[in-house]
Amino acid sequence: MTMTKEITTAQLAKYLDHTNLKPEATEASIRQTCEEAIKYNTASVCINSHWIPLAAELLKDTTVNPITVVGFPLGATNTETKVYEAITAIDDGAEEIDMVLNVGELIGGNLDYVTADIQAVAEAVHAKHKMLKVIFETSLLNDEQIVNACHASEAAGADYVKTSTGFSTEGATLHNVALMRKTVGNKLGVKASGGIHSRQEALAMIEAGASRLGVSATVKILS
Structure with missing residues (x-):
């Protein structure tokens, strides 16, 4: 478990997308988002893929990664579209991809499809030597479905599991982050995203097991 009392502001910044x-x-x-990320030296800037070429240019001489989302925010596009989105974004300068799994197929119990969908994107991303995070939309899922999504992501070769898009009914919760960490152990990263607005909330998510945080309130959290 991370001892959050020992985390400095500079160290906390490197948890933040x-x-x-x-x-x-x-x-x-x-x-402005890129300028703020450079000022505070965050892990990344997470933006829609249209803006990746601009962000890649602005961040090129920094340690801040430009990253983007795929199949966003619903996860219901077909696999080929997600793969194309991912490859195009990486070619445009994205260093990491956050893809939304197919939530409907997960809830419907079609885990073979869910796994294959993630695996296709993972293989494309890893062929480009980049990293893949898988967004679950945990607010729509029960604990069993979250565990199933973790197992599917691991089996498919993903690098991270992620709670939320920020566009549904609820963002990250301590319960869901802890459940995801318990399920993946130290094999995958866990990204908590959505509804994190203060330093206290950020540290609580890290304490629960998050190794990355998706936040828009970065300046407030780090100031």
Whole structure:
């Protein structure tokens, strides 16, 4: 378990994917997001793929990674589309991919499809030597389904499991983060995303087992 009392602000910053996935985001707001990430030296900037070329240019001489989302926010696009999105984003400069699994197929119990969907994207991403996180949308799932999603992600070769898109009914909860960490052990990373607005909440998520946090309140958390 991480001893959060010992985490400095600089160390906390490297847990954060500074996120701006708003549909109304403009070039000016994406530039601001990147400037904030550079100032605080966060792990990454997480943005929609349209903005990846801009972010890659702005972040090229820093340790902040440009990352993007695939099959976002519903997860219901077909596998081929997700693979194409991922490859195109990486070619445009993305260093990590956060894909939404097929939530409906997971809830319906079609774990073979869910696993194959993730695996196809994982293979494409890893062929480019990049990292894949899998978004579950935990607010729509029960504990058994979350555990199943963890097992599918691990079997498919993903690098991280992630709680939420931030576009559904609820973001990350301590219970779900702890459950995900218990299920994947130290084999995968766990990203808590959605509804984290303060330093106290961020540290609590890390204490529960998160190794990365998706936040838009980065400046508030680190100031």
